[in-house]
Amino acid sequence: MLICPQCKFENPNSNKFCQSCGTSLTHKVCPKCSTEDVPVNALRCHNCGTECGTVFWAIIAKETTAKVLGVDGDEADEGAISSSPLSASSQIALGSYLDSQERYQLLDPLPAETETASITDVGARVLDCQPYQISPIEAILASQQSDLLKPSLEASGIPHLAKLYIALQCQGQPGIPPIHDAWQQGNMQVVIIEDRSHWQALLDLWQEETTSSFKILHWCYEMTQLWALLEPVGCRQSLLNLSNLRLDEDQTLALQRLYVESSNSLPVTESPEDAEAETSAIPEQPLTIQALGRVWQALFRQSQRTQFGSVVQMLGDLEVGKIQTIAQLRSRLEEISIELEALGTAIPPIKETNTAVFTNPESDEAEKSESKIDDMPTVVLAMQLSSLEDAGRTDVGRQRHHNEDYFGIETKIHKLEFPKSRVLQAHGLYILCDGMGGHAGGEIASELGVNTLRQYFQEHWITNQLPTEDSIREAVFLANEAIYKLNQQDARSGVGRMGTTLVMLLIKDTQAAVAHVGDSRLYRLTRKQGLEQVTVDHEVGQREIIRGVEASIAYARPDAYQLTQALGPRDENSINPDVGFFEINEDTLLLLASDGLSDNDLIETHWQTHLEPLLSSGVNLERGVTDLIELANQHNGHDNITGIIVRAKVRPNLES
Numbered sequence: 001m002l003i004c005p006q007c008k009f010e011n012p013n014s015n016k017f018c019q020s021c022g023t024s025l026t027h028k029v030c031p032k033c034s035t036e037d038v039p040v041n042a043l044r045c046h047n048c049g050t051e052c053g054t055v056f057w058a059i060i061a062k063e064t065t066a067k068v069l070g071v072d073g074d075e076a077d078e079g080a081i082s083s084s085p086l087s088a089s090s091q092i093a094l095g096s097y098l099d100s101q102e103r104y105q106l107l108d109p110l111p112a113e114t115e116t117a118s119i120t121d122v123g124a125r126v127l128d129c130q131p132y133q134i135s136p137i138e139a140i141l142a143s144q145q146s147d148l149l150k151p152s153l154e155a156s157g158i159p160h161l162a163k164l165y166i167a168l169q170c171q172g173q174p175g176i177p178p179i180h181d182a183w184q185q186g187n188m189q190v191v192i193i194e195d196r197s198h199w200q201a202l203l204d205l206w207q208e209e210t211t212s213s214f215k216i217l218h219w220c221y222e223m224t225q226l227w228a229l230l231e232p233v234g235c236r237q238s239l240l241n242l243s244n245l246r247l248d249e250d251q252t253l254a255l256q257r258l259y260v261e262s263s264n265s266l267p268v269t270e271s272p273e274d275a276e277a278e279t280s281a282i283p284e285q286p287l288t289i290q291a292l293g294r295v296w297q298a299l300f301r302q303s304q305r306t307q308f309g310s311v312v313q314m315l316g317d318l319e320v321g322k323i324q325t326i327a328q329l330r331s332r333l334e335e336i337s338i339e340l341e342a343l344g345t346a347i348p349p350i351k352e353t354n355t356a357v358f359t360n361p362e363s364d365e366a367e368k369s370e371s372k373i374d375d376m377p378t379v380v381l382a383m384q385l386s387s388l389e390d391a392g393r394t395d396v397g398r399q400r401h402h403n404e405d406y407f408g409i410e411t412k413i414h415k416l417e418f419p420k421s422r423v424l425q426a427h428g429l430y431i432l433c434d435g436m437g438g439h440a441g442g443e444i445a446s447e448l449g450v451n452t453l454r455q456y457f458q459e460h461w462i463t464n465q466l467p468t469e470d471s472i473r474e475a476v477f478l479a480n481e482a483i484y485k486l487n488q489q490d491a492r493s494g495v496g497r498m499g500t501t502l503v504m505l506l507i508k509d510t511q512a513a514v515a516h517v518g519d520s521r522l523y524r525l526t527r528k529q530g531l532e533q534v535t536v537d538h539e540v541g542q543r544e545i546i547r548g549v550e551a552s553i554a555y556a557r558p559d560a561y562q563l564t565q566a567l568g569p570r571d572e573n574s575i576n577p578d579v580g581f582f583e584i585n586e587d588t589l590l591l592l593a594s595d596g597l598s599d600n601d602l603i604e605t606h607w608q609t610h611l612e613p614l615l616s617s618g619v620n621l622e623r624g625v626t627d628l629i630e631l632a633n634q635h636n637g638h639d640n641i642t643g644i645i646v647r648a649k650v651r652p653n654l655e656s
Contacts, residue, residue, distance in 0.1 A: 004020065004025065008529065043127050054128040055107065056104070056181075059161065061191075062121070098126060103128060104126040137166070159183070166179060173652070180194065201247075202245035217311075223253065224333070227289065227292060236261055240294075241259060242298060293314075310339055317332075383510050389621055390411065391625045392642075392645070394641065395633065398633055402443065407644055413425070425509060428505070433449040435498065449502060452475075457475065466512075476515055480567045500566060503520040503522050507584070513582075514534055518567075521592070523591040524589070535578065538563060591645055594639070600636060
């Protein structure tokens with residue numbers, strides 16, 4: 001089954017184009033030069049050389065049925081990772097495929113036979129040559145999301161290592177790389193995960209002079225959270241390899257991959273090769289939180305950064321056993337944070353933002369309940385807003401002499417910051433109208449529509465929740481009535497009657513509502529789902545499709561793009577606004593667009609170059625919306641062009 005990258009429709013494997021929206025399933029657009037015929041299985045664009053292929057990180061590990069320690073501390077023999085080295089037979093040539101379906105092509109050379117004597121697993125980048133093909137693991141995770149049920153980890157052929165990723169991914173913890181695919185191949189297990197090899201290393205930022213002590217304390221705190229998350233599944237070793245500690249674009253701590261610990265402790269290592277080699281040289285002492293202290297000492301040592309007094313004391317207490325639990329360690333970090341805050345620094349104290357723990361690992365009951373992975377509860381964390389930014393712009397275009405588009409943005413941001421938590425409460429109203437009715441007609445209608453809606457919600461949106469559907473519809477009807485009355489007063493008739501389209505977005509924290517009339521659109525972009533058109537145009541062609549007419553026939557009509565409803569030309573009995581609600585549960589970019597921006601599939605064609613980069617916090621939204629307007633002028637330009645971009649970033653809500 002091929003999943004369309006545009007509309008997510010499920011297509012037969014033989015399809016070359018999506019049978020729902022017509023998107024190519026064999027070629028894509030280069031994100032840099034916009035070349036439209038790049039094969040989906042190509043690593044680089046043939047025109048500009050930009051790497052635009054779908055690249056993952058592959059882990060190849062030996063598996064044995066010998067008795068080894070399971071994640072519950074008991075002996076386990078099902079699919080455990082072996083501590084014996086990889087054999088020469090596991091070597092795969094550069095450029096060859098890891099699987100019999102010839103889907104994953106090796107991009108990096110694997111270690112030579114003489115280098116694998118003490119290595120139990122290897123990692124390398126691979127190119128996904130069938131990126132639109134859904135994998136068995138993705139199917140399991142998709143069923144978990146749609147049915148709200150725990151995915152079955154007993155499924156045949158899922159390696160033990162893959163089960164760890166699935167179990168942790170179900171917790172909604174962004175620090176763990178998402179799993180994409182996995183399979184058993186003889187006595188080898190192969191796991192395909194997100195490629196984070198290019199993410200910034202924690203050590204690199206740790207050693208920068210501009211990095212504050214608060215930031216370092218916060219990373220230490222995040223490590224304690226990951227420790228608690230990884231302890232039940234026996235993967236705390238993942239935190240002891242310095243090169244495995246990465247930072248996402250928001251400088252939040254993340255792991256490049258998981259390392260499975262054995263029954264005894266493993267030393268702190270400073271490279272993947274060290275981590276692989278040390279698995280055959282296990283010390284006698286069990287793993288304790290003293291290992292975290294040694295990681296922090298190694299980071300200070302390698303960065304040549306001076307430890308400040310309270311941290312020196314904390315690391316000393318850790319080493320001699322005065323701090324024995326994660327709770328005690330977190331408490332000490334919080335005390336140091338408050339102490340630094342009292343010294344007058346302007347940087348906020350550390351805050352708990354990314355924890356996702358099965359149960360309290362320090363209680364005896366928790367230790368009994370945290371047994372095998374298949375028995376773990378699935379806890380999907382609620383999300384909280386971490387930032388909300390926006391930018392809007394309108395342009396007359398290259399053929400019109402006046403601008404009949406109008407937009408309005410009204411936001412209220414309330415931020416609360418404490419030593420252990422940060423709360424962002426946001427209230428956003430975004431309105432875009434595309435007027436019609438000629439000079440001094442469309443301009444008046446669009447501005448009146450925006451201002452009527454703004455005034456309504458200023459008076460009626462006073463609760464800490466989104467307005468109800470009835471309230472939103474009432475607001476739209478009032479905007480329609482205001483324009484309709486003006487038409488009646490001026491005795492306008494026929495094409496002289498002014499009107500406007502509407503698309504409106506309301507955001508309250510992580511909840512959102514959209515209302516629209518006409519053909520102005522709302523798009524939603526996330527890293528997981530790609531681009532989605534949230535609204536459906538109110539035009540003759542779409543009306544015919546809803547009635548069962550094939551798209552090619554519906555849009556062959558000369559009136560296919562004629563609006564079926566708009567605000568103002570007729571009374572409220574002639575409009576039926578669409579109102580919908582959705583949750584923002586991952587970092588999301590929202591685009592409100594007039595048809596001058598969305599015509600000719602402009603957004604669908606260029607979203608990877610002009611929208612996807614805007615998901616990153618460091619990219620300026622004002623520049624982004626300006627670039628989008630310029631792009632529309634190059635490819636469309638026949639109409640007024642208006643866009644509003646909203647960037648919502650979220651993090652797990654620890655208080656829920």
